[in-house]
Amino acid sequence: MKKISCFLLCCCLSLGGFAAQVVRGPYIEDPTQTTTVIRFQTDETTPAWLEYGPAPRCNQIMKISPEGTDHKAILYGLVPNQQFCYRLYVYNAARDGVQAPVEGSWRTLYSPERKEIKFMAFGNTAGDNPGPKALLAAQMAQQEADFLIHTGDLTASGLNADANAEFFTPYKEVLAQTPLFVALGAHEYGPDRTERGSKSFVRANYSRFHDMTWSNATPKYYYFDTANARFIFLDANAVYGAVWAPDLDEKSTQYKWLQTALATATEKWKIVVVNAPLYSTGEKGPAHEAAARLEPLFERYGVKLVLQGAEADYERTFPMLKDEPNPRGVTYVTLGGGGAPLTKRSGSHRSTARFVSNYHYLTGSIVDRKLSIKVFNEQGKQLDKFEIYL
Template identity: 20%
Template sequence: MYFRNSISKIVTTGTFALWALAVSAQNAELYAPTAVPDRIVLNVTVDPSTSMAVNWRTSEAVTESFAEIAVAEADPRFVFKAKRFKAKTEKLVWENTPVAHYHSVVLENLQPGTKYAYRVGGEQGWSEWIHFSTAGAKDEKLSFIYYGDVQVNISSLWSRVVREAYAKAPDARLAIYAGDLINKANRDVEWGDWFHGGGFIHSMVPAFPTPGNHDHFDTPEGVNTTSVFWRPQFTLPENGPKGLEETCYYADVQGVRFVSLNSDQVDVSEKWTQVQKAWLERILMDNPNKWTVITFHHPIFSPKTTRDNKRMRETFKPLFDRYKVDLVLQGHDHTYARGMANIPMKENGAQSGTMYVVSVSGPKMTDSNVGPAAWMDRSAIYTQLFHVVNVEGERLSFQTYTATGELYDAFDLIKQKGKINRIAERVPPNIPERH
């Protein structure tokens, strides 16, 4: 009865958040680390066709841990061919959180387009053998998944979204998280919910996370920074600006340059705004890939009339226009909207070649000050969503699915030589906008 009554109050963000915290508190004891590896997650590298990063956690009793990897075969004797790599191990001590050891390995010298099997652990306990596939060549079809904010009630209600997404795109080469993976940056139980909600999928589909405001906190000295858990539990490319490592970075995957910006630092710091602007221009100017996808948390164009991320828009949109960025994936506003045809442009008569998308995958919703705005081509409220994107040749196909697996929205971006992208609308018939 408590569950039913709480769900009926989902429309009240405060009530729902309190319920989500109560559920997380019940899970706290379940998430204590042991000698057996848990929280196993793959992460993108600069080039996931030849390398892959993996992280996991154990109790502090485990002082040495390893990853073993081999080309996957149907013959179970493949395990005798596995190569062993010693993990980097670091201890995390934080307030009332159980002390844990976090382990990480970057698996290198892999073959492109190859299915591997790996496991992590050691004498005190091993994980199961897990499969993943390296990325392929630039001209091969690429699939990836995009999630908006996860944030609350993760193990209970976000879990269904990530499972539907994996069912739709089991061959996804990465999963983009557009910030606010959890609600309170340094609550271990919420990270436990995130790993529990995604389950084995985290260990098979490499993560490409960008941090949101809820993934940040203020230190006692007043410095805004990412969660104490962020860098121990994710191993991401360190090719971004010094001081923003593993939050501002890029990876090249099958002809697509994927970029993460740390928009929360833009929100609080002019210094980090200009640092990221200069860095982004360098990597967009020197970009050998056909397609460019950028993700960050705070939208350039907000679905909410009460929010306006002016610094983000004035700083980065001119670069998106100049360097013909194809797709911008964002979160923060707990609703869905996407637009390209009516994006405001500086030059009279100019049209945007960039598609801007805002989305939400978790159950925290908003309907306040949200309505169809001039920049939106399609939108929705009170809808948990995930997105499957396929890139092949001159075409990028974007599908928006609901938490129950129905196609809600779709479009194609088509490259045109010397021109901006052409959009082909593929909105499913007889599916009204959810207002």
């Protein structure tokens, strides 16, 4: 520890005379069994230093982030099924050391023989609504989860300039200790998503700041495996007129990729995350075009759970098979209560098992062939509870 501290101090003494502040993050993305990515932003150009190691020994390995404001540190030398912790340092104004570290932790993905997973999920954090977000974040920070799923629509504008106020700052504590996976929502394509000139919007405002598991269209669609589950993230925003979103017809690259991802998952749990809701009685209603293309695949390959977004409400269907309630079918859950202005129910449908217009988040636990789900509001009150069996 003395050697690391001396190294930090020497680096700090040789650099500038102002104190940079971490203004975004740190947030954790793209964990694997042996690596992970930690990202953060500073308000001034500065180098930074990361110590990390297996908890509680957070100072086993040193990583230097070069001078800049947008920082991305890829951490290597990890092992599966392990809790790790880190400390992030930037130098101080007096040039005689570093500021107090920003600390966090995360867990690497599980190897296939493990049969237990814990995760959280929520979505639609768009808009300036700090009160409910603060309450939700406080509740979520108390949960133990291996990773966090966001069903899309991080901000109302889709602009990176709004991401701190609407997402990264209110959920800072959760993001510092829980790896994040996002399904792109329509808002990520910006207000001009129907225009051909919008091609660079996602790249400028989203892709530059997020790392997802590689696929031929990352970050638009991708999957990751952990323990006995495969989590598949899709981009169905073409149905909302996003001209640069990937197609979903049977000849499209995304459709063929999805088919392969499902077919090769064998006996694993198959959980899909997609922003456009295939079932919904909210104000926007279901994305019928996406449903017509995706439901047959989900049913054919044994998908058990689909997490959806877009609607600012919570809704769960009965297990659905060929558009009818059936115990052998797929359960669709809309998670859109992450802080956006809530919407009300606009109709009814035979699929609906539960509908609540409330801010909320979900906790999921897989133990072998059993998936247990609980949904809580911003006050910690349980809104829903159900189980699915493989």
